Amino acid sequence: MRTLDAAACTALLEPLTAVGVSAAQAILQAGAGGARRKADGSPVTKADEIADDMIRDALVRLAPGVPIVSEEHAEREKPKIPAGKDASYFLVDPLDGTREFIAGSDEYTVNIAVVTGGVPRFGVIVAPAMGQVWRGIAGRGAERLEITGGKISAPSKIHTRPRPADQLVVMVSRSHLEPRTRAYLENFLQAKLVQCGSSVKFCRLAEGAADLYPRLSPTRDWDVAAGHAILTAAGGHVASPGRSPLAYGGADLLIPGFIASGEAATA
Numbered sequence: 001m002r003t004l005d006a007a008a009c010t011a012l013l014e015p016l017t018a019v020g021v022s023a024a025q026a027i028l029q030a031g032a033g034g035a036r037r038k039a040d041g042s043p044v045t046k047a048d049e050i051a052d053d054m055i056r057d058a059l060v061r062l063a064p065g066v067p068i069v070s071e072e073h074a075e076r077e078k079p080k081i082p083a084g085k086d087a088s089y090f091l092v093d094p095l096d097g098t099r100e101f102i103a104g105s106d107e108y109t110v111n112i113a114v115v116t117g118g119v120p121r122f123g124v125i126v127a128p129a130m131g132q133v134w135r136g137i138a139g140r141g142a143e144r145l146e147i148t149g150g151k152i153s154a155p156s157k158i159h160t161r162p163r164p165a166d167q168l169v170v171m172v173s174r175s176h177l178e179p180r181t182r183a184y185l186e187n188f189l190q191a192k193l194v195q196c197g198s199s200v201k202f203c204r205l206a207e208g209a210a211d212l213y214p215r216l217s218p219t220r221d222w223d224v225a226a227g228h229a230i231l232t233a234a235g236g237h238v239a240s241p242g243r244s245p246l247a248y249g250g251a252d253l254l255i256p257g258f259i260a261s262g263e264a265a266t267a
Contacts, residue, residue: 158208
């Protein structure tokens, strides 16, 4: 069993960023054709599958022996999650926001995370159509990069902002804003609600452009982990609605709900 601690994640920072950017470029080239419905009713395209294959092949080369759990592969074979406080694995969503992708929106991402001991420690999120990259290692900070003409810019440090005294900016899902989350939002009647697709919502918190992102309906581990790691690295936190830590690696890889905040976690 190989452990990917903060030092190992730092050594993998540039290679994993390059993997995410390469997958993003492949998605742009493939386009949104070949869409079908998976067994759970969610959409998938040929681009999802191309990106998944690229990322998995690259991760095997970069970190031999580290298990890989990805959305598209999990549809075909039940993932084996390593147990133990030092156990590490990659958690991948090769194309988060497929609905937005098919609809022609730019709000879709490539998500790659490292989970160690059940906690997301590293995350990189690439938004292909936006030409942006966000990445972070818990305890070592977070960064944003730009992609222009196929080249990646130097990184800029990002950090969450203090919660404003007047108007909160609350990110909400464009495709999954259901009744429980709507009811929760009634506690923030003066807030500015910003609809957005995919993991970009986490990134807006991490870069200090928003303050809160609640989702009180179930989602999958791979939808959350990379954003969780980046937001933590930027000074925020993600927890269950009851304020307990999120439980990754469950039998169905389901997160029942969460609240992401730009504020640091309190004891």
